[in-house]
Amino acid sequence: MQLHYIEKIRQTNPLIHNITNIVVANYVANGLLALGASPIMADAVEEMEALAKLSSALVLNIGTLDSVKVASMLVAGKAANQQGIPVVLDPVGVGATTYRQQVVAELLQQVKFSAIRGNAGEMAQLAGIDWQAKGVDAGSGAGDVVLIAQTVAQRYQCIAAVSGTTDYISDGQQVAKITNGTAMFPKITGSGCLLGAVIGAFLAINQQNSFQAVTQACTAYAVAGEIAAKSLQPTQYGQFYLGLLDSLAQLDDQKVTECARVEVIGG
Numbered sequence: 001m002q003l004h005y006i007e008k009i010r011q012t013n014p015l016i017h018n019i020t021n022i023v024v025a026n027y028v029a030n031g032l033l034a035l036g037a038s039p040i041m042a043d044a045v046e047e048m049e050a051l052a053k054l055s056s057a058l059v060l061n062i063g064t065l066d067s068v069k070v071a072s073m074l075v076a077g078k079a080a081n082q083q084g085i086p087v088v089l090d091p092v093g094v095g096a097t098t099y100r101q102q103v104v105a106e107l108l109q110q111v112k113f114s115a116i117r118g119n120a121g122e123m124a125q126l127a128g129i130d131w132q133a134k135g136v137d138a139g140s141g142a143g144d145v146v147l148i149a150q151t152v153a154q155r156y157q158c159i160a161a162v163s164g165t166t167d168y169i170s171d172g173q174q175v176a177k178i179t180n181g182t183a184m185f186p187k188i189t190g191s192g193c194l195l196g197a198v199i200g201a202f203l204a205i206n207q208q209n210s211f212q213a214v215t216q217a218c219t220a221y222a223v224a225g226e227i228a229a230k231s232l233q234p235t236q237y238g239q240f241y242l243g244l245l246d247s248l249a250q251l252d253d254q255k256v257t258e259c260a261r262v263e264v265i266g267g
């Protein structure tokens with residue numbers, strides 16, 4: 001049975017704790033508010049355990065790392081695991097440097113993630129599949145994206161969400177293929193990071209069926225972008241940046257169902 005995720009988020013306003021990057025923190029907080037969730041952006045190691053007791057999900061985003069932040073991520077991740085709340089990883093630009101790879105390896109070793117969300121370049125790096133990522137952007141590659149999603153899910157025993165022109169979500173066996181979205185998404189910074197946080201909010205509503213929760217989160221988000229882009233000229237990226245927030249605020253479960261283009265393969 002499909003839950004009414006957006007309605008539930010608005011009824012319960014789940015607190016989503018984000019340790020995220022300096023580029024997108026404000027935008028992600030606004031996006032979560034627009035959706036109906038309650039964001040808290042907090043990095044201080046001293047408050048990680050207290051926040052795990054109050055929060056309904058934790059999102060770890062490695063976009064602008066430093067060693068202090070990494071220490072907080074490890075404490076926050078372990079505390080969230082102890083509390084039994086879902087933890088999402090966004091491995092921003094993980095292919096770019098050895099430091100990012102080392103940090104992600106340590107996080108994956110010490111923290112159990114419910115979901116990992118990244119673009120194809122980032123997820124290919126985690127899957128060990130060849131890809132030419134470009135910094136925080138997906139770049140290009142000839143690898144099989146379905147295989148990338150399945151490999152990440154199997155390797156880390158989580159739901160893997162590979163975003164892009166088509167999103168692929170996998171639990172290791174099944175793969176949901178989502179063709180909603182708009183080419184304006186990669187023209188604004190923070191659109192992937194906000195999706196990671198939205199996944200956290202959907203998992204807060206339904207941790208039991210995390211494949212469904214992540215698939216629904218990615219579908220709803222892509223539909224929101226599609227609707228926001230409809231009234232815009234192709235290069236109105238600034239309008240899209242704000243319009244996506246308005247669209248998330250106006251979205252409801254019925255609209256998502258009407259607009260969804262999702263196919264589940266395998267399993």
Ligand SMILES: Nc1ncnc2c1ncn2[C@@H]1O[C@H](COP(=O)(O)OP(=O)(O)O)[C@@H](O)[C@H]1O
Pocket residue numbers: 118119120136137138163164165166167180181182183184185186190191192193195218221222
């Ligand atoms: N060319 C595209 N056409 C349609 N949707 C896209 C396109 N590129 C990205 N998206 C959407 O943008 C959102 C963010 O994904 P992505 O751009 O892959 O993240 P990131 O910013 O981490 O690279 C997802 O909802 C994805 O479906």
Ligand SMILES: Cc1ncsc1CCOP(=O)(O)O
Pocket residue numbers: 021023024063064092136188189190191192193194
């Ligand atoms: C540009 C940039 N540099 C470090 S983090 C970041 C933001 C990346 O955001 P997104 O992956 O959502 O585009």
Ligand SMILES: [Mg+2]
Pocket residue numbers: 092093118119136192193
């Ligand atoms: Mg990203």
